[in-house]
Amino acid sequence: MSTTLVHLAGDDTRPLLVVGPSLGTSAETLWSTAADLLGAHFHVVGWDLPGHGRNAWVPEGDLVMADLAADVLAAVDQLTGPGAAFDYAGDSVGGAVGLQLLLDAPERIRSATLLCTGARIGDEDAWSARAEAVTASGTPSLVSASAGRWFGPGFLDREPARGSALLHALSSVQDRGYVAVCGALAAFDVRDRLGGITAPVLAVAGAHDVATPPANLREIADGVQRGRLVVLDEVAHLAPIESPAEVAHLVRETARRGTAGPRDDATVAEVRAAGMAVRREVLGEAHVDRATAGITGFTREFQEFITEYAWGGIWTRPGLDRRSRSMITLTALIARAHHGELAMHVRAALGNGLTVAEIKEVLLQSAIYCGVPDANHAFQIAQTVFDELGVDTGR
Structure with missing residues (x-):
């Protein structure tokens, strides 16, 4: 196992909510504010990508999305025991991992809130070019472009400390870890499998998101069996930090959908x-x-x-x-x-x-x-x- 969970809020008397990060961020920098709002309802834990945040491990060879999903499940099993079900929320590649979990282990996911993501994100050439740039110049070289792509209008002026923390996290990412995740994104495409997803799914788009525009999230909401789309007006690519109160509310509502249906023997x-x-x-x-x-x-x-x-x-x-x-x-x-x-x-x-x-x-x-x-x-x-x-x- 190469992923460990990071405690963010709540305790183990509450339902488990697992949250996933965007490429170049850590679970703590991206999710802590929203997690504080969710802690009264869930035991919120995050996970970090290879070479990101608290995860020092980086793969020796190629990485695919199914590997990341399997690592998340193994980490949850270590926390709760084998087979426990949980609610999930993830941004960008964290959302892609959520889709992979819904496909590979549908019995484990009660509900999924998938933010600023896609069943296919970008294309192979773009991810190869990004990986080559990081290999040549390192993750600090991405900070300037990411500042313009990650945040909606005025966010850095309103929240300079939060924005700075995320950009610092990006510059601290291990180059090999970042490149490995680029490879996983280059190969990821589950558009033709969305119809097999039966759990409640909320697709959350940022109106100003260039990397994963609302059309990507519409495709998910329309493709799964129980999907819904919400577009956040002032948000670009990092919804959990740009609009934490709204994201926390949406996660709670989606989780409630995951437990709303009565059992056959319900009173x-x-x-x-x-x-x-x-x-x-x-x-x-x-x-x-x-x-x-x-x-x-x-x-x-x-x-x-x-x-x-x-x-x-x-x-x-x-x-x-x-x-x-x-x-x-x-x-x-x-x-x-x-x-x-x-x-x-x-x-x-x-x-x-x-x-x-x-x-x-x-x-x-x-x-x-x-x-x-x-x-x-x-x-x-x-x-x-x-x-x-x-x-x-x-x-």
Whole structure:
């Protein structure tokens, strides 16, 4: 085994969350701030790439992504005992390792938050050129270019100490370790295997990320069975340090998805709790809080009924992802002219990863099979929702 875990926050009485770094960073410099926010919910541990941070080991020969994933599993086994399941979050190559874990050991990963990454990152020629530059001039030669590529607008002015710590970590990376990881990235391509991933996956993109643009994360969210995409507006390539509070929140929500589905032998209370978790994720905390605050003795049983049967019995099922369920729900609401529910589910569809263009296609399809007047009203409702949310519809 060549990887050891680095304790970041929490303790072993909490569920295990393993976090992975970006190339040129360490788990501590990249994840410590977000980990502090996660420590009340998880035992947060990180791992370092070869020659990075606390990992002094570097490979003698070629390195592939499966090697890194196997090392992470071995380190977790040493911490928890063999076979323990855990939640995972990783940035850039750390996210690529997350995809490899989901493919190689799906039973071990409860949920995955994959940030600023891709099922294929760059191309072989670019990674070969990067490796040659480091071999010739060392990792300190990358600092200037990385400062411009890693961070969103204004980050270094707002957070000079954090930015400086990350760039210092880059200059301290062993050259051979950095080059070995470049080789692993050059060979990594799992785009044709994404459909086999069944665990809940949140793909998080930085709007200003040049290395792994939002399209890379959209590909992951669309390709896996239970994927969702979030784009962070002020972020470039290192989301955990650029937006730690938002990342911590997203990791918690994704982990909750990993435990939301009830077991076959679940009690009514467990099914209802799972349904409430999904209901909050799909409709939003504020909406559900308003609905539950308005419960009376007259409406209580109905609210429990829909939470248990609709959200706990149907929305938690793994057979369809939430994007597909949103499309079906929009169509059904249009067909039945349930206009009061439609606005709520247009909002939910955006949260489940549908784009404005995709919602438009659902409404156009509904015009044929449900009726033009129904679709006309649906377009008006959807446009009102987009206007309220400030969503650009291309006017």
